[in-house]
Amino acid sequence: MSSPGPRPHDDALVLGPLLRYVDETSATVWVRTAEAATVTVGRAGRTWSAPTFCVHGSHYALVVCDGLLPGSEDPYTVDLDGEPVWPREGMPPSRIRTLDPARAVRLAFGTCRTTGSHDEEGNRAHGVDALRSLGVALRDDPARAWPDLLLLLGDQVYADTTPHPELEEFMRARRSLDEPPGEEIKDYVEYAELYRLAWSDDVIRWVLSTVPSAMMFDDHDIRDDWNTSWSWRRDIRATTWWQERIVSGLAAYWVHQHIGNLSPAELAEEEVWRAVAAHAAAHEGRRTGEEPGELDLTAALEALAHRADAEPSTYRWSYTRALGDSALVVIDSRAARDLRPDSRSMLDEVEMAWLDGVLRGGVRHLLVGTSLPFLLPPGLHDFEALNEAMAQGAYGRRVAHAAERLRRTIDLEHWAAFNDGFDEVFEMVVSVARGERGPAPDTVTFLSGDVHNSYLAEVTDPAGAGARSRIVQAVCSPIRNPMPRGVRVVMSLFARSLVRPMRAIASRSRRVPDPAYRWAVTHGPWFDNNISLVHVADRGLELEWVTGVVEDDVDRPRLRTVYAARIDPPAPEGRPRAGVGSGSVQGHPRGRNTEGVA
Template structure:
């Protein structure tokens, strides 16, 4: 039963683009398995059709014939499988809307380094293919772990393509979305050696522009009605689902997600701006609750009511993050109950219980000669905790044990994904010329969000010690990040010359200025020293929309960071103009020696 605050079956949201209805994401992949995420768009009986993409699929005429065969209506699953010469069919049912019609299929017993095509068939209306007919879908399994072939890692973050316009700023427009098409074209050029895509946080924005901001929706709809505090958690889940479907509805986004093994981690905007860095207690140094819910008193609600609503929003964000992002990552002990009802909401609110307190959203995996650890900097972030405010100590100890167990002969490269960069803010804000603009911009919450804030000294020092301990054992630690809306490369060295790299790519799309991003772009220092005594040097800084590739050669123990951005070229001829094209070369290429 959907309440009056739910967005289910409502069509008055001002999305300027078509929202995602049916889609796929290629998730965690090994040499013989893939986690494939699907959204069917409705309940029913479905069949995944898996087929080999042989040399014949390189022919445009063969592909056209296949699209025509799959596009017939009606067509049975058996007929579609015959047209594809499908090597496997996987039937499944979606009974209802508990997980927003999302499903993850774990495909096992695949062949290494093999390209598979896939299509999704629905039994509705006599049978039809609903995915993989108009555009053929495929993915490639990675080579075996014992192979030390060179491979590519792609990195992007911060997808916020919208802007508002009009006299009263009520019209929602799509800004420049070209970077997604450029990213898809770049990945396609490297399709035979691209093994990992890292979505480094803020894959959507719950609070991106005012017309779509669900936190503004909460502020104007929160109330008590018949003694009940509303909106309920079920309605809030519908809000977050609406955000994901809107932000992921673009064709360029789908072309990346449904073709390459994509590993995701959230940042604050999948929950709310600065989540975990606001002081919510009544006796905090500033009133974070009033910043998040400024209309609380006007709506006749208490501060305790406000904290209960924030807990509901967080649980809703966790549940939908699990549905849309974490479910296709390597498995962990995480995920809210999709069937939680209003009574359960009330009980948890009354006790202050957080059902997700023990959830594990961080994870690790390997890819021939490289080990990856994806840190969760949001699910357990709490500025009011006494220590380890970003990761929480249990997660930090998991990461430390993982890092200390790595064998530099087996995995010489050590990738650590931290959505928020470990180094960047201090290098910029050390610039004395920025002091007044920073104060004027009012970016205290953003600064507390940074690893380099004084509140995080203990945790940051412990993290850096783990990384340099690994470097001293012969590993090559690489921190990859997003968040700050500009891209940069920093090297950090200790007194003995051991090195850790900080690689940041942000943002793939963003059309609303961010004060901290402006400050970081304005004044990142060339070099300096961290509070822990490590020397840092900035090797690149790029302020436009961007994405990156990291070229890894485990056998040679070499890696290159390649940064891509929109490049403007002038066309020849009398009618020449200037247009953006996805040039094949990067705007920066740095050897990570």
């Protein structure tokens, strides 16, 4: 039996604050503390408090700040039992800036950020951290245009590798790494330490304290290839360590990521959070002599995680956000899968019905966040669709076994590998773009990551499908985890040279259905560590991919633009307006500075 491990901190405020959900009149602030405490957030002469709850001996609070004014912007403070713990000396103040209906929305997004040091050695191993570089730019230039939301779409932590020496030392102090699961994360206590290391750098900590964030898991938050196929799930469940891992991973995700995605109204309906809210109400009664102590959520949260894994339809990780005159829908493309060989889909029936209900027009831009790109480079899409047919037995048992091994080895498990679900969602999206679900938006734009390269893709003839919206895929990956150079060549080929050959091969097979609508990669791929900035401009949607560059000081990387593009709204007749390069998107090449660029 593993021991709790050494105390990794002496600070009363172990982690955070993280500014999470923010709308026009409310915000939530998340913290992890060293001991049970009452957490108080102060802003503009008002205070809001909440008692901590604990999970496996770690203490947390999510403080709901309500009654705020739209478009207001004020610094905030955090106290623990009346003692100030935030902001820290030498850091700029953290602020809560509520949404303003009259302000154009900006957001940043990306995926895949490994945990490592930010010195020369760490940069050699992982590259310069694009999120940290953005944080430095925001910290050092208060006049810079700030994102209203930081959207982190997967692999915030890597539970299946231990690149950080502190994490390995922590794990070795608890258990033997020669026994399963070896150097991978074993349980909740190790997850808590992994999150602490991922978010504790001073710049990262500050930027997460002052830019609202929304998150979604991907496979490495749990384990590489998570829910790739029915046989993968069968094989992993046969191990001695998986059940503890999946329960711990989902519980840790609920605490560190999921609850911050929810609005105060959604929190009030969340089944486990209701116990937190009830305990907080009882905590107020201590003034009359009652002392309820700290709520231990461990058992309730593990029961939820166990059920959510065994019966995915019983719990939803997906969510929506209103962003001014645009809307964001974030899809769980991992836990909600239907893996049955005769009904494979990225989303099970319950999740698909939910998505069908929330994909609606009547907004300027409908943004769809999904960790895995919906529109892969066409050559890769056809390759994965062909592999799915083979793995499902279309060409015999021997071919199926070989295709399954290939699927797991090189991660052929994106939307294209769940073709029925892909087709169903594509029809929903085109229905929105036709104006059949409310007035057609200017764009339906997928925001994704995962594939360790970045690109823009677009449906090539939306008017031919009757669509009045542009249908676009924007991919930003990695934030910090560069792809090996040899694999970069292969990915470039799938985006360009192999498109026609793979289409020819796939089209000859009666077992591989042809996509109903065509798309093409219009820009990219590029392979830098990136974070992407999105601006809902007066005309269209502006996107910019930026990377961190170290010149003289590793602590002060500057931002460099890798690519910038503007997606103009469709012409009145529904066809895209002419642009540079692809004829539909106006772009600017890599290499220029971002000074003055949002």
